[in-house]
Amino acid sequence: MVQRINLKVNGENRQVEAPARRLLVDLLRYDLGLTGTKEGCSVGVCGACTVLVDGEMVASCITLAAAVEGSEVTTIEGLAEDGRLHPVQQAFIDYGGFQCGICTPGQVMAAKALLDENPQPTEEEVRDWMMGNLCRCTGYYKILESVVAAMSPAASHEGGDGN
Amino acid sequence: MIDFEFHQATALDHAFSLLADYGDDARLMSGGTALVLQMKQRFSQPGHVIGLRRIPGLDAIEETEDGNIRIGGLCTQRQVENHPLVSERLPLVAGAYRHVATPRIRNMATVGGGLAHGDPNQDPPPSLIALGASIVLSSANGGQRIVPAEELFVDYFETDVRPGEIITGLVVPPAPNGAGTAYLKFLPRTADDYATVSVAAVVTPDGLGNCGDIRIVLGSVGLTPIRATAAEDALRGQPLTDEAIREAAATVQDAVDPLDDHRGSAEYKREMAEVFTRRAVRQAMTNAGMV
Ligand SMILES: Cc1cc2nc3c(=O)[nH]c(=O)nc-3n(C[C@H](O)[C@H](O)[C@H](O)COP(=O)(O)OP(=O)(O)OC[C@H]3O[C@@H](n4cnc5c(N)ncnc54)[C@H](O)[C@@H]3O)c2cc1C
Ligand code: FES
Ligand code: FES
Numbered sequence: 001m002v003q004r005i006n007l008k009v010n011g012e013n014r015q016v017e018a019p020a021r022r023l024l025v026d027l028l029r030y031d032l033g034l035t036g037t038k039e040g041c042s043v044g045v046c047g048a049c050t051v052l053v054d055g056e057m058v059a060s061c062i063t064l065a066a067a068v069e070g071s072e073v074t075t076i077e078g079l080a081e082d083g084r085l086h087p088v089q090q091a092f093i094d095y096g097g098f099q100c101g102i103c104t105p106g107q108v109m110a111a112k113a114l115l116d117e118n119p120q121p122t123e124e125e126v127r128d129w130m131m132g133n134l135c136r137c138t139g140y141y142k143i144l145e146s147v148v149a150a151m152s153p154a155a156s157h158e159g160g161d162g163n
Numbered sequence: 164m165i166d167f168e169f170h171q172a173t174a175l176d177h178a179f180s181l182l183a184d185y186g187d188d189a190r191l192m193s194g195g196t197a198l199v200l201q202m203k204q205r206f207s208q209p210g211h212v213i214g215l216r217r218i219p220g221l222d223a224i225e226e227t228e229d230g231n232i233r234i235g236g237l238c239t240q241r242q243v244e245n246h247p248l249v250s251e252r253l254p255l256v257a258g259a260y261r262h263v264a265t266p267r268i269r270n271m272a273t274v275g276g277g278l279a280h281g282d283p284n285q286d287p288p289p290s291l292i293a294l295g296a297s298i299v300l301s302s303a304n305g306g307q308r309i310v311p312a313e314e315l316f317v318d319y320f321e322t323d324v325r326p327g328e329i330i331t332g333l334v335v336p337p338a339p340n341g342a343g344t345a346y347l348k349f350l351p352r353t354a355d356d357y358a359t360v361s362v363a364a365v366v367t368p369d370g371l372g373n374c375g376d377i378r379i380v381l382g383s384v385g386l387t388p389i390r391a392t393a394a395e396d397a398l399r400g401q402p403l404t405d406e407a408i409r410e411a412a413a414t415v416q417d418a419v420d421p422l423d424d425h426r427g428s429a430e431y432k433r434e435m436a437e438v439f440t441r442r443a444v445r446q447a448m449t450n451a452g453m454v
Pocket of ligand 1: 043190194195198199215236262265268272274275276277278279280284285287324329331355356357358
């Protein structure tokens with residue numbers, strides 16, 4: 001049965017008609033065309049599909065869109081402001097935190113969720129948190145460096161954006 | 164995935180009336196981390212899914228008058244691991260929830276959904292059983308049943324939650340004064356995996372430095388969590404010498420009934436159950452200041 005699903009996605013109110021079985025990752029990618037969010041394992045293990053729902057990080061591949069009706073959803077497309085990358089995004093560029101890039105939107109969203117909740121995590125806390133985001137290119141040290149670098153406010157000014 | 168109708172319950176009574184309307188064709192959903200996967204894999208094919216997460220008032224963590232900690236059924240597992248009352252009064256429980264999967268799954272998964280899932284490989288049940296926790300099951304018209312955690316798990320993915328019931332709370336008594344606790348999860352593959360073997364132990368010294376009381380509960384080694392009663396009986400009232408612990412832990416091999424799977428052969432798990440029982444008892448003794 002098709003139902004109407006209202007969500008505020010990256011600050012914009014969106015309404016989608018979809019069956020109850022529609023997963024959040026599919027609603028974002030196919031109904032809204034927000035293909036920045038990736039799908040890897042489809043079973044909640046890899047973290048590629050990470051988005052924030054009302055500020056909390058979730059796996060959108062095992063989230064029913066209908067179950068989060070009315071929520072605010074933040075995806076990778078919602079991080080940059082006025083063309084300026086989010087400090088986490090900038091840090092991933094500056095510190096080479098990705099290779100093929102498939103896992104990157106999930107890594108960046110997970111790192112943002114961590115820093116929103118705990119702005120100065122220890123390296124141990126970063127490792128613990130990011131453990132659930134897998135990378136087939138295995139650039140884990142670079143990812144860790146990027147997240148640690150994003151903690152300092154300077155990260156958003158270091159190179160990359162042409163300054 | 165299968166097709167179904169989704170109903171967002173906005174109050175407990177609303178959920179009970181939806182359960183009454185759709186009966187066997189309905190499934191409850193809290194975090195959905197288990198149910199959505201089961202529906203994707205067609206293990207579960209309900210015509211109606213009743214969402215519980217929007218029901219207010221079921222996500223509090225508080226101390227009861229008799230000093231127990233009451234955890235609302237809709238608390239997320241991360242809420243439990245991070246709550247100061249839980250980390251201070253129930254470090255065993257905070258640690259057990261922290262071992263579940265990844266922070267992302269713990270953000271979504273709830274206490275009630277986790278208990279009702281009834282997978283013997285889950286992390287929280289052994290510690291909850293070892294502490295003597297109870298589950299609060301609510302039903303229509305104010306009905307309520309309290310079931311000891313030890314009796315909740317009746318078979319493989321089968322619990323004592325009856326049709327029409329919703330898990331609304333979990334009540335956990337802190338470990339006895341002076342007790343030491345430990346939860347060990349053996350993870351030979353990856354840090355976010357389910358356990359190959361897990362053991363929770365609570366050791367309470369008597370005034371003489373012997374074992375006054377002891378609880379040992381294992382996960383991932385049978386169709387349900389398993390309490391190692393023979394090992395407990397062998398140690399209760401005794402001095403906890405290395406030899407006594409070794410002998411008691413050896414009895415665990417007969418108590419468990421593991422399955423062969425990609426986390427290890429039944430034989431290997433049986434041996435590891437003994438090894439990790441020994442280690443968990445020693446760790447609990449260390450935490451009690453006995454060694
Ligand atoms: C990738 C992944 C890794 C995992 N790794 C681990 C691990 O290492 N250790 C571990 O312990 N667990 C692990 N889990 C399992 C996890 O613990 C469960 O999926 C979770 O606890 C279920 O909680 P939920 O709220 O999402 O339940 P749901 O999926 O919403 O529901 C689970 C079951 O309970 C029923 N139900 C839901 N809420 C209630 C209620 N209040 N009252 C009665 N019945 C209810 C549902 O109908 C369903 O049958 C993992 C899960 C995933 C997806
Ligand atoms: S695609 Fe969702 S966790 Fe892997
Ligand atoms: S950068 Fe390729 S999978 Fe992570």
